[in-house]
Amino acid sequence: MAKEVVKSEIELFVISKAKALREQANLSQSELAFKLDVSNGFIGQVESPNSPSKYNLDHIDKLAVIFSCSPKDFLPETNINK
Template sequence: MTDKQVEKTKIDLYVIRKVKERRLKVGMSQADLAYALDVSVGFIGKIESPNYPTHYNIKHLNDLAKILKCSLQDFLPKKPL
């Protein structure tokens, strides 16, 4: 990782884990999710990999809640991390 890359924060990792759990629970592949979210499969792969700083933004989370048929709150912790 170069100096200019930012590591994923605790909240990023938490949200990514929750989205992945939900994605797997509903039986979606990374490719299925990428297509529904209108992003590349590589983008989802980078998000789910700890080796890249890529993470979801708030628009992604809103769209993911629609796609995965859940609440936006399902991706967020009850207390600050």
């Protein structure tokens, strides 16, 4: 039986924010992977709800450089798990 993959609410928030910025910049998953210096499939895995892959703090820092914003822009203003 396949194990269900669960990403936390904050992980999903970060992923959603990064995906929105990627789409606004008209970058493909492959183009972002190149800029982020990760494998071609990594971004797709992160954006897939069925994969355990997610961004770490180093990725968030690099994403902020790529999208000319602050790393804090990838986090919610208030805690998600109230």
